[in-house]
Amino acid sequence: MELLDNLALGFSTALLVQNVLYCFVGVLLGTAVGVLPGIGPTATVAMLLPITFSFEPVTALIMLAGIYYGAQYGGSTTAILINLPGESSAAVTALDGHEMARQGRAGPALAAAAVGSFIAGTVATVALAVAAPPLASVALRFGPAEYFSLVLFGLIVSIALARGSALKALAMIALGVLLGTVGQDIYTGTPRFVFDQRELYGGINFVSVAVGMFGVAEILRNLENERTRTAIVSTVKNLWPTREDRRRIVGPILRGTGLGAALGILPGGGHVLASFTSYAVEKRISKRQQEFGRGAIEGVAGPESANNAAAQTSFIPLLTLGLPAHPVMALMVGAFIVHGITPGPNVITDEPALFWGLIASMWIGNVLLVLLNLPLVGIWVRMLRIPYQVLFPMIILFAAIGTYSLSFNAYDVYAIAFFGILGYILIKCGCEPAPLLLGFVLGPLLEEHLRRALIISRGDASVFLTRPISAVFLALAVAALVVAVLPTIRKRREIVFAEDESLDEIPNPVPPPSPRAHDDLDELPPRVPPQR
Template sequence: MHFLDQLALGFSVVFTVQNLVYCFIGCFLGTLVGVLPGLGPVPTIAMLLPLTFGVEPVSALIMLAGLYYGSQYGGSTTAILINLPGESASIVTAIDGHQMARKGRAGTALATAAIGSFFAGTVATLLIACFAPLLAQFALQFGAPEYFSLMVLGLSASALMASGSFLKAIAMILLGILLGISGDDLYTGLPRLTFGIHDMGDGMEFVSIAMGVFGLSEIMKNLETEPERNVVVRTVKGLWLSRKDFAEIAAPVVRGTALGSILGVLPGGGALLASFASYFLEKRIAENPEKFGKGAIAGLAGPESANNAGAQTSFIPMLTLGIPSNAVMALMLAALIMQGITPGPNVINEQPQLFWGLIVSMWIGNLMLLVLNLPLIGIWVKLLMVPYRVLFPAIMTFGCIGVFTVNNNTFDVYAMAVFGIVGYILMKLDFEPAPLLLGFVLGPLLEENLIRSMLLSQGDARIFVQRPISATLLTLALLTIILVMIPALRKKRAVIFAE
């Protein structure tokens, strides 16, 4: 199918009343989630997953995608106005954005964030449309051994997402795999890791784990340390840029878009890494680096563009290979599986309306977000004044209702509560939950492809290194582990020599 025909198919899918409404809902909720500190896209998407069961797969994915990249937009509002990032990728935005607001340039800062985000999102979506089909075409050469090696690479690379101990990240991945393969064995029918609990016969429910580990634990943490919100500007004016401002942000926006588009594809990369990398790049090449941290518009434009580009290109490995590059993509992958769609390279050929509909919806969604963010600034400012202790009961209520409606089973609600406590304890012990979620999603796929590979080779494990693509992927996985371990080994060596 020709590229223009594929885009035409995407536009025909999106331009229905139903899908436009879902796109708007996703973008609006994403902005809201980004504006309100303490929510974030991961617990919100986990909470909304059960509500997508009665919805067409393409509509559900359009809404969830809009929520994700919409949260990148909304997070900049709180970062600029109250120096409190509503989303983790907006941490860098607060550095110069808030200083601009303190100097009376809040409108300019918000306009810069919106325009940079819109440009980056548009370009990143074009890159997905161009390169994702090529990657999927290559992935069609994969058999069971290649998929097993790809899963190993994805899991080893997910250790990059953890900012703390490498061993703790590996422990979380293994815990996620064990939870993912619990329940009745597909080949023998025998129960495993069910601890005699009948309700665990079909395995743990993904929504219960995601909502518990990310949603409830996040609520506990925020209630423990709810920060003060001091809004610098209550009435925002001048929501447009001068010619001089446009000239100053043009190059940083382009560089941030390029950097974010590349880093977004990498496992463990995404929006957060892209925004930090863009900020350091802009500061390094700036003529007056001393202005950074004091309200430099380039220090706002580059990172904002980078985090939105990174958020959108992170869809490429998820859609084409079935490998999530971050926790949000793991939730997206789970949404596909719940809808009965097998993620991987065949999605583009077997579900072209879903793939191209999602691509086109990103263009439409970015336009909606540009329209939403600037005129509704007054509403977002008022929402910033709502105390978190008022918000969390509503969040918990919707979470419990959502988890219960998946199987109409109270066991899932109890499981969510248990994993909420477990998630809170893990955060206190500096265990990051994202690798656990990736392990849970990829664990069953890893096991399935391992068994298929062993059946193909009649039990000969050399099949994984005898096939070139599989051997290359395993080598990359080994290199990833080595790269992650090098800083820890250097630190240990320095301690030994110091003694």
């Protein structure tokens, strides 16, 4: 009953006119950036963050969340219609979805994706509403030692899920933590690494890092070899799936929802992992395995449900523990803090209207997305005709203005250039930017809780092992590290992932989408086998 009361409170907040309006603006923008390759949700949220400062906190968060899950939707539309996954968790959708479009069945593919996403979004929102309060009450009993171990665990897990070299991902996390130490020390006030520049006392601005690493670096990569974007768009007719289609998508949608909801909680790109896992599962249990890769509707419905469910449940660690599981979540932490709210277990009791309003808005956002996506599919596809030569100057200019307007600090703008170049070089060397961003956000928390725990324990470091919850998190962190780094286990992991690799062997007349077609680099599928 309490749940119903809470949801009623949530809906009464989320259904306020301005909240519905900005939820709509959010999912609209999200869909747009999901459709357009080269600009992803992370850069968009970073740019729009300053705009939301003048809003009510709940309105701001509703809009930012809308951008995030709207982008999951938009990516699948272009994946199906032109084999260009605007958002990389949609890369799997392109396999069968585009094949269906080539056979003149674009309508049912889009409908399967939309219906699957909607059902998954609804179920995952309920899962979020049910699971969050108990988790938050557990988290309330956490002391600094527990938080330290938890943050460490979160950071380590994000490499276990990252693709490519675990060593590089680990180094990127540590570098992010290191960059987070710039600025005044919280306990003594000593300015650290500021080169006597008063503007750096507040630390490096998170938005500069995000915009530089995800916006500028990505633009530089796109400018490496410029191609003309050709959009050959299949015409969409017969939107509704046949009775046979409807029967075939029920199972994949339900399984995809379950998988996605579970995997989304993991820090670090759970939604990409979810869509690939769902595709592998559907292919394995299907009676028509030979159809996969040649237009099987199950291969669209399953992964789409999975990535949307995961996008919703990735809010669980943010709302209950204050831990961002995705770079966009890290930006949301920034949004919470700007509005004077510390994300974490206290949000649910201190700001119930905000907490439940945000959850309810996700369901409303999912309804809006279905309404937006199916009838307006033509408009989204037409957006792809915007030439990149207009798009990237817009991103750079808006990013500079947006970052400057945060605190009218020219150093924040210079930092964009610095992190753009640093990010570009590191990405070229095979280092992903997402772990660095997570490290940068969580680093100050790590230091604060480490030092506070040691002060409370009178300098006795064994406190991290003698407190049971803390010890469990540390053990899990070590286990995750071992899984990610040890070569033998790593090989076994490659075998597990080998199922996914068979996707590439499917005879497919259309060349697989190039990695550059994806938006943010953090959105690349994690299944690329480690190069060694």
